[in-house]
Amino acid sequence: MPDRRSKLTGKQKAAILMIALGTDVSAHIMKQFTEQEIEDMTLEISNARKIDSDTKTQIIDEFFQTAVAQDYIAQGGIGYAKQVLEKALGSDEANKVIQRLTSTLQVKPFDFMRKSDPQQILNFIQNEHPQTIALVLSYLEPDQAGAVLSALPVELQVQVARRIAQMDRTSPETIAQVERILEKKVSSSSVTEDYTQTGGITSIVSVLNGVDRTTERNILEKLEQQNPDLAEEIKKRMFVFEDIIILDDRAIQRVIRESENEDLILAMRTASDEVKDLLFKNMSDRMAASFKEELNYMGPVRLHDVEEAQTRIVNTVRKLEDAGELVIARGNGDDVIV
Incomplete structure (x- = not known):
């Protein structure tokens, strides 16, 4: 069956789906829309001419796959969703579904780790390069990152904290490479398509606010010796x-x-x-x-x-x-x- 979906925009697909679902269901869905969304959707529905049954079937199937994938992500993260979808749809189709979803959801890199226990994360990354550890921690929840940072060796804590604070933007290729390395240890994740704001002063302050006082003091004291201006800037925001x-x-x-x-x-x-x-x-x-x-x-x-x-x-x-x-x-x- 030829795939007619590739020529359609997201709004056109949504309009076809609304038509396929019928007036009662579509009316209930549109109650959740903003005024602008209602206006846009009404325009798309009114512009939708004759829709062949194959296209309608493909759109409904895509919606179903996406809904199922979202449910799997909610249950166990993207890695889990990908594994389940690969078994059900095959590798190529599963990748298409995941890519479609993540581009819509703007899922952050290392999402699978945010669902892990800090001790598990520590086991995954403690032997990696300090820059790699800094990159991963900058994407975790502050409490998680703080717990992991506290458990690292003292000298490594300082190296990682400094790298997070001085990190600016990281290319998707670099993030993807790091994820591929960690994929052997944990489930894989996806990356955003554009350059991603990573780390920085705000990030390390959030992390340090999640560590114990001894770890915080030790890191700041060492940073004061290595980079007094950076240490002072961090302390101002703590x-x-x-x-x-x-x-x-x-x-x-x-x-x-x-x-x-x-x-x-x-x-x-x-x-x-x-x-x-x-x-x-x-x-x-x-x-x-x-x-x-x-x-x-x-x-x-x-x-x-x-x-x-x-x-x-x-x-x-x-x-x-x-x-x-x-x-x-x-x-x-x-x-x-x-």
């Missing part, structure tokens, strides 16, 4: 002023006592209502009333001054944490207050 909301009341009261009143007032100038309310809650009634009055009558201030005040308060938080006088909740839940 805990920001708005993160005060994750501290308990006793910790916030300690931070208020250790901070200058002028810094607190300036810092609150751009703070969210949630942060302000939490700080007011942990002040005396007299202090809270005084701060509210100051904020109400405060004239224009430079954003730079506000940010510097917030940085000084964040530094106070980190000093108290280093001294063991307060605990910042970590992503892996290893911090225990005794």
